[in-house]
Amino acid sequence: MTSITATTSYSVRSQQWREFWFYFSVSKTAVAGLVFLIGVVLMAIFADVISPHLPAEQYREFAEIPPAWMEGGQMRFFLGTDYAGRDMLSRIIHGARLSLIAGCIVVLMSASIGILLGLVAGFRGGWLETVIMRIMDTIMAVPGLLMALVLVAVLGPGLLNAMVAIAITYTPSFVRLTRASTLSELNKDYVTASKVAGAGPIRLMFISILPNCMAPLIVQGTLSFSTAILDTAALGFLGMGAQAPLPEWGTLIAENRDLMLSAPWTVTFPGIAILLAVLAINLMGDGLRDALDPKLKRS
Amino acid sequence: MALLEITNLTVEFATAHGSLRAVDQVSLSLDVGDIVAIVGESGSGKSVAMLALMGLLPWTATITADQMSFDGKDLLTMNAKQRRAIIGKDISMIFQEPMTSLNPCFNVEYQISEVLAQHFGGSRRSHKNRVIKLLEKVGIPAPETRLKAYPHQLSGGMSQRVMIAMMIACEPKLLIADEPTTALDVTIQAQILELLVELQQANGMALVLITHDMAVVAETADRVVVQYAGQQVEQRAVIELFNNPRHPYTEALLSALPEYAKEKTLNAIPGVVPGQLDRPAGCLFNPRCEHAQDLCRQKPPQRSEGILCHYPLPLKGATTDHVEASL
Amino acid sequence: MFKFLFKRLLVLVPVFFGVTLVAFGFIRALPGDPIEVLAGERGVSPERHAELMAQLGLDEPLWQQYFSYVGDVLQGDLGTSLITNRPVAEEFFELFPATAELAICAMLFAIILGIPAGIIAAVKRGTLVDQGIMSLSLAGYSMPIFWWGLLLIILFSNTLHLTPVSGRLSFLFEVEHVTGFMLIDSLFSDEEGAFKSALHHLVLPTIVLGTIPLAVIARQTRSAMLEVLSEDYVRTAKAKGLSPLRVIAVHALRNAMITVTTVIGLQVAVLLAGAILTETIFSWPGIGKWIIFSVFSRDYYAVQGGLLLIAGCVMVVNLTVDLLYGLINPRIVH
Numbered sequence: 034m035t036s037i038t039a040t041t042s043y044s045v046r047s048q049q050w051r052e053f054w055f056y057f058s059v060s061k062t063a064v065a066g067l068v069f070l071i072g073v074v075l076m077a078i079f080a081d082v083i084s085p086h087l088p089a090e091q092y093r094e095f096a097e098i099p100p101a102w103m104e105g106g107q108m109r110f111f112l113g114t115d116y117a118g119r120d121m122l123s124r125i126i127h128g129a130r131l132s133l134i135a136g137c138i139v140v141l142m143s144a145s146i147g148i149l150l151g152l153v154a155g156f157r158g159g160w161l162e163t164v165i166m167r168i169m170d171t172i173m174a175v176p177g178l179l180m181a182l183v184l185v186a187v188l189g190p191g192l193l194n195a196m197v198a199i200a201i202t203y204t205p206s207f208v209r210l211t212r213a214s215t216l217s218e219l220n221k222d223y224v225t226a227s228k229v230a231g232a233g234p235i236r237l238m239f240i241s242i243l244p245n246c247m248a249p250l251i252v253q254g255t256l257s258f259s260t261a262i263l264d265t266a267a268l269g270f271l272g273m274g275a276q277a278p279l280p281e282w283g284t285l286i287a288e289n290r291d292l293m294l295s296a297p298w299t300v301t302f303p304g305i306a307i308l309l310a311v312l313a314i315n316l317m318g319d320g321l322r323d324a325l326d327p328k329l330k331r332s
Numbered sequence: 333m334a335l336l337e338i339t340n341l342t343v344e345f346a347t348a349h350g351s352l353r354a355v356d357q358v359s360l361s362l363d364v365g366d367i368v369a370i371v372g373e374s375g376s377g378k379s380v381a382m383l384a385l386m387g388l389l390p391w392t393a394t395i396t397a398d399q400m401s402f403d404g405k406d407l408l409t410m411n412a413k414q415r416r417a418i419i420g421k422d423i424s425m426i427f428q429e430p431m432t433s434l435n436p437c438f439n440v441e442y443q444i445s446e447v448l449a450q451h452f453g454g455s456r457r458s459h460k461n462r463v464i465k466l467l468e469k470v471g472i473p474a475p476e477t478r479l480k481a482y483p484h485q486l487s488g489g490m491s492q493r494v495m496i497a498m499m500i501a502c503e504p505k506l507l508i509a510d511e512p513t514t515a516l517d518v519t520i521q522a523q524i525l526e527l528l529v530e531l532q533q534a535n536g537m538a539l540v541l542i543t544h545d546m547a548v549v550a551e552t553a554d555r556v557v558v559q560y561a562g563q564q565v566e567q568r569a570v571i572e573l574f575n576n577p578r579h580p581y582t583e584a585l586l587s588a589l590p591e592y593a594k595e596k597t598l599n600a601i602p603g604v605v606p607g608q609l610d611r612p613a614g615c616l617f618n619p620r621c622e623h624a625q626d627l628c629r630q631k632p633p634q635r636s637e638g639i640l641c642h643y644p645l646p647l648k649g650a651t652t653d654h655v656e657a658s659l
Numbered sequence: 660m661f662k663f664l665f666k667r668l669l670v671l672v673p674v675f676f677g678v679t680l681v682a683f684g685f686i687r688a689l690p691g692d693p694i695e696v697l698a699g700e701r702g703v704s705p706e707r708h709a710e711l712m713a714q715l716g717l718d719e720p721l722w723q724q725y726f727s728y729v730g731d732v733l734q735g736d737l738g739t740s741l742i743t744n745r746p747v748a749e750e751f752f753e754l755f756p757a758t759a760e761l762a763i764c765a766m767l768f769a770i771i772l773g774i775p776a777g778i779i780a781a782v783k784r785g786t787l788v789d790q791g792i793m794s795l796s797l798a799g800y801s802m803p804i805f806w807w808g809l810l811l812i813i814l815f816s817n818t819l820h821l822t823p824v825s826g827r828l829s830f831l832f833e834v835e836h837v838t839g840f841m842l843i844d845s846l847f848s849d850e851e852g853a854f855k856s857a858l859h860h861l862v863l864p865t866i867v868l869g870t871i872p873l874a875v876i877a878r879q880t881r882s883a884m885l886e887v888l889s890e891d892y893v894r895t896a897k898a899k900g901l902s903p904l905r906v907i908a909v910h911a912l913r914n915a916m917i918t919v920t921t922v923i924g925l926q927v928a929v930l931l932a933g934a935i936l937t938e939t940i941f942s943w944p945g946i947g948k949w950i951i952f953s954v955f956s957r958d959y960y961a962v963q964g965g966l967l968l969i970a971g972c973v974m975v976v977n978l979t980v981d982l983l984y985g986l987i988n989p990r991i992v993h
Contacts, residue, residue: 167673167674167677168677170670170673170674170677171673171674171677171678171680171681173928174674174677174678174970174973174974175678175681175966175969175970175973176928176929176931176932176969176973177928177932178932178933178935178936179931179932179935179950179966179969182935182950182951182954183685183954183962183966186685186689186954186959186962187685187688187689189690259801263801263803266803266805267803267804267805267936270803270805270806270936271935271936271939271951272955273954283803283805286803286805286806286809290809293809293812293813294813294817297813300806300809300810300813301810301813303806304803304806304807304809304810307803307806308798308801308802308803308806311801311802311803312797312798312801315797315800315801316797319797
């Protein structure tokens with residue numbers, strides 16, 4: 034008996050996956066984004082193996098070497114070196130690790146807190162909802178980067194604090210989204226049915242309602258992931274995020290800013306890395322939205 | 333010469349699953365003063381044929397016809413600009429959903445005077461008196477007070493009246509009404525139909541009434557075209573058709589009417605109109621037809637005497653009692 | 660309409676208190692108490708510390724301190740800068756026109772290019788033009804704008820020598836600050852060429868700051884137009900025999916603008932955040948650069964005041980957008 038239900042639920046799950054993949058794979062650009070992103074993730078995981086040099090190793094005699102294809106370039110330092118003779122390629126590869134981890138943590142933090150607060154607000158209603166929503170309005174009234182800056186001023190500069198600060202500024206959108214979906218799900222028959230069946234509030238919130246509002250949350254999560262990478266880099270660039278020896282992409286641009294005119298590659302490549310990673314995630318996010326949002330599904 | 337002459341109009345849509353034939357060799361001839369009803373279930377391509385005439389189909393549609401002319405002008409060869417000079421002026425069309433067919437951002441006066449300014453020139457403001465007269469004509473009380481009203485402030489029936497005023501503003505020779513009463517309350521339905529017939533008689537225009545409601549047909553039209561899955565299955569005068577339906581589909585439609593019910597329960601037609609992917613072989617109606625035979629399942633029928641059927645129902649002696657009794 | 664406006668204003672009240680609470684809490688949350696923050700690196704003797712505590716009312720209970728802070732704020736007193744010793748509000752409003760000028764230009768840039776691009780993409784849906792516009796817009800909002808700014812400086816200022824690298828006006832000119840908007844001030848000044856110089860200085864920062872709003876507006880206009888173009892009333896407009904231009908530019912656009920206005924309103928906060936980066940890159944003497952400077956120099960009262968005032972700007976703009984929204988959408992006016 035149990036095994037039968039297990040297999041059916043398994044096949045329903047795999048059916049859903051297949052349907053999702055069908056709609057997702059319609060968009061070639063979304064698949065391209067996904068493939069590129071997987072590439073970046075692999076690059077981040079195997080950074081130690083792939084990168085030709087240690088990210089912090091300084092080849093003093095080879096400072097400001099241009100990329101290999103330019104005059105004076107060397108194959109050894111494919112994307113050139115910075116002012117201290119560190120290999121740009123290796124630093125960018127290692128930087129992928131920091132950016133991806135930062136993006137993940139920001140999304141995990143803001144989504145988990147946001148979903149929890151949104152569920153509570155939508156489910157409980159009353160004064161609790163009002164308080165939660167007004168707090169979120171307050172956070173939204175201050176431009177995200179400014180809020181993050183102020184928070185970092187309190188917490189002190191550093192990658193971890195920057196992530197916490199950015200996560201706080203992203204929370205309201207998750208709260209609003211979850212609350213809105215919860216409110217619309219609450220009136221549906223299946224919720225009434227499980228209430229009648231005696232399901233407790235926790236069970237209702239997490240087992241009945243939450244899975245049914247996942248689609249917009251996944252899309253929002255993807256979009257937050259890409260903006261989190263951008264904002265971490267922006268804080269790094271302003272000197273309030275990851276600190277100097279760390280090869281975080283925004284920090285790389287900041288530390289080479291003075292070389293911008295004499296050795297433009299030291300600024301150009303980290304920027305391209307950010308742009309491409311964010312672009313890939315956004316492409317994927319668009320595909321996800323089209324595949325998950327039944328309203329926009331192509332007929 | 334007829335006002336409107338359509339011969340073998342075919343409309344195909346390009347879709348992800350190949351081409352879909354929504355209208356299949358439809359012909360229609362109309363004179364000034366005619367009221368023709370086109371009947372069929374949803375999905376039978378009634379509106380599509382008329383939208384093709386108006387040039388309102390999306391670019392995915394391919395329109396072919398042996399002839400499509402209006403008032404002596406060939407609609408197939410004319411360019412978009414020439415067609416726009418006719419559309420809204422000599423041929424106009426009102427739609428099923430009055431609430432969504434009016435632009436929510438503009439008031440009544442704007443929307444009606446716009447069409448006057450478009451076809452007769454002059455500024456929108458210069459047509460104000462004409463707009464008031466039109467609103468009066470379609471039975472809107474105190475029209476001056478309604479000029480500045482926005483669509484969301486009007487009821488469904490009122491919106492449809494505004495829509496009609498807008499579409500008869502240029503005194504068209506042909507008015508196409510696409511299910512004009514379907515979205516309205518039953519009491520309002522009769523009023524709107526009455527208004528349409530009244531206007532048709534007063535202006536001497538031709539009226540094409542698209543509907544799925546046989547009762548509406550009986551009350552208004554002179555002639556009926558019955559359409560099924562994009563094909564015309566029968567085209568006849570109303571009284572003849574009601575007394576003596578010759579196509580099994582027409583018979584089935586009629587027997588779904590309360591007046592025609594032979595038993596205590598109404599006869600619904602089983603199944604639905606075939607879509608793009610489940611077209612049967614042979615006659616398109618055969619899976620739902622109670623008279624279907626082997627030939628019907630193998631070979632598409634030829635049209636004879638205006639009826640598209642291998643085995644048309646027999647012709648009865650002419651009596652008109654039945655219809656009149658039911659009206 | 661008034662009811663609608665009143666409702667909007669009512670929502671702003673708790674947000675105002677929320678923001679003051681954040682600003683108030685900010686100083687408290689800093690490591691060390693406010694006196695130590697005030698004193699900075701110099702340090703302060705215990706006697707002087709107690710004296711200052713009493714003088715500034717810091718020995719009162721926290722809620723009382725908060726209310727006296729809100730009272731000060733409502734009277735326009737946002738504290739004094741630790742660095743310049745001037746009222747924070749005064750500094751803010753002196754620099755504000757520079758940021759406003761940049762932000763307005765960036766927004767105009769984004770709207771003027773973004774809305775037509777979105778309309779064209781929607782009308783030409785599925786064609787190469789559509790794909791091109793959408794790819795560019797996707798690239799636009801994936802852009803790290805601080806890097807984009809540096810890249811444009813490398814290209815236009817350093818390689819092509821078309822635009823200046825930083826500032827608002829060439830130092831050759833001396834323009835009296837009347838409105839604080841350099842374009843206006845230089846236009847009415849006697850200095851020949853000052854206007855041109857001001858314009859030159861504006862080009863790159865405008866593009867950099869306007870890139871993300873441009874991308875977002877183009878995308879949102881496209882999707883709003885696509886939705887509107889399939890509405891029944893667009894078919895009605897076509898059935899009236901109106902020209903395609905009129906159908907799109909009057910009947911469809913007017914409805915699409917209802918959504919797009921909201922999107923534009925939301926971009927203002929994005930713009931103010933972007934101004935922090937843009938002004939830093941181009942040494943633009945506005946609020947963004949000032950806030951960054953204040954954070955770095957630990958001028959926390961300036962940061963506190965700036966935070967409050969910027970949030971105030973966002974609220975005022977949002978309210979204006981709501982008003983505009985009401986004007987565009989007849990369902991709200993009546």
